[in-house]
Amino acid sequence: MEKVLVTGATGYIALHCVQQLLDQGYAVNGSIRSPERKNEVIEALKNSGTSTENLNLYVFDLTNDEGWDDGMEGCDYLLHVASPLALENHTEDYFVKPAVAGAKRALKFAKKHGVKKVVLTSSVAAIFETGEEKVFYDESDWSDPDNPNISNYAKSKTLAEKAAWEFLKEEGNPFDFAVINPALVIGPSLSGDLGVSNSAIEMVVTGKMPLAIPIQFGFVDVRDVAAAHILAMQTDASNGERFALAERDLWYKDIAKILKDNGFDKAPKIAVPVWVAKILGNFNKQLKVASPFLGRVRSVVKATKAKDILGWKPRSSEESIIEIANQIKEMGLIK
Numbered sequence: 001m002e003k004v005l006v007t008g009a010t011g012y013i014a015l016h017c018v019q020q021l022l023d024q025g026y027a028v029n030g031s032i033r034s035p036e037r038k039n040e041v042i043e044a045l046k047n048s049g050t051s052t053e054n055l056n057l058y059v060f061d062l063t064n065d066e067g068w069d070d071g072m073e074g075c076d077y078l079l080h081v082a083s084p085l086a087l088e089n090h091t092e093d094y095f096v097k098p099a100v101a102g103a104k105r106a107l108k109f110a111k112k113h114g115v116k117k118v119v120l121t122s123s124v125a126a127i128f129e130t131g132e133e134k135v136f137y138d139e140s141d142w143s144d145p146d147n148p149n150i151s152n153y154a155k156s157k158t159l160a161e162k163a164a165w166e167f168l169k170e171e172g173n174p175f176d177f178a179v180i181n182p183a184l185v186i187g188p189s190l191s192g193d194l195g196v197s198n199s200a201i202e203m204v205v206t207g208k209m210p211l212a213i214p215i216q217f218g219f220v221d222v223r224d225v226a227a228a229h230i231l232a233m234q235t236d237a238s239n240g241e242r243f244a245l246a247e248r249d250l251w252y253k254d255i256a257k258i259l260k261d262n263g264f265d266k267a268p269k270i271a272v273p274v275w276v277a278k279i280l281g282n283f284n285k286q287l288k289v290a291s292p293f294l295g296r297v298r299s300v301v302k303a304t305k306a307k308d309i310l311g312w313k314p315r316s317s318e319e320s321i322i323e324i325a326n327q328i329k330e331m332g333l334i335k
Contacts, residue, residue: 008082
């Protein structure tokens with residue numbers, strides 16, 4: 001039985017990776033940051049009908065070497081999913097240092113333990129911030145970490161991914177390697193943690209966003225992101241490749257319409273133009289952080305490498321939005 005280490009196993013994407021790997025017959029080692037999180041992972045998997053017989057959880061994190069040897073022992077593959085994520089533009093120390101150090105540390109131990117292949121979770125944030133204005137991007141595009149407009153989150157994903165590619169070059173490609181660059185990840189959570197990215201839907205469905213602001217995202221379902229990680233792990237042709245993932249692009253007004261059409265009446269009925277949203281940003285912290293994205297169209301939907309090489313087949317974003325909206329409702333968050 002082949003064994004896979006998944007870092008950040010309590011995380012929104014990582015937990016779906018763990019579930020799908022177990023369901024496909026792999027043994028899984030998962031990293032957690034504290035022993036108190038162990039039951040959370042096991043209960044979430046059991047509640048979703050997944051056997052945890054072949055799951056082992058280890059306490060270690062991105063910031064130091066302790067525990068990595070135990071977690072990596074006997075593993076054939078590594079899915080390095082763990083990385084800091086938050087809606088607010090936290091400091092560089094919050095995002096960049098742990099992301100870069102964590103990526104280097106993960107690869108160092110993968111090499112030490114003779115892992116066959118590593119799949120790294122990056123983001124379209126490592127693609128979009130090139131400094132040039134265009135609509136369509138693909139895996140050949142790289143964010144510029146010196147771009148004065150880049151967020152610390154985007155800088156962290158860019159520098160962590162660059163550090164990983166540089167490690168491979170310096171170490172003579174000790175293992176096969178692929179990178180997953182998803183757009184905004186949405187869809188049902190296996191645990192009580194909805195994930196930061198689902199807040200884009202939560203704000204609309206709960207009425208916290210009374211007006212549809214002019215921001216557009218590429219969307220992709222969390223289950224399809226997990227599937228892409230595993231397909232990349234299993235597919236020889238993925239070696240040395242980046243895979244941008246987005247099922248479709250939607251504006252907040254599109255999300256609001258999908259939700260209203262499915263009975264979620266608190267979704268905003270009015271969309272505002274960019275100039276109004278900028279004024280509102282003076283009174284709303286999250287909207288102020290989002291100010292650089294107002295009215296901008298940036299897309300990876302024409303990047304088809306995941307479909308062409310991996311045979312990746314994403315589900316409809318409309319389906320994902322309705323499912324997470326129903327979960328938010330079941331959690332009693334719609335007042």
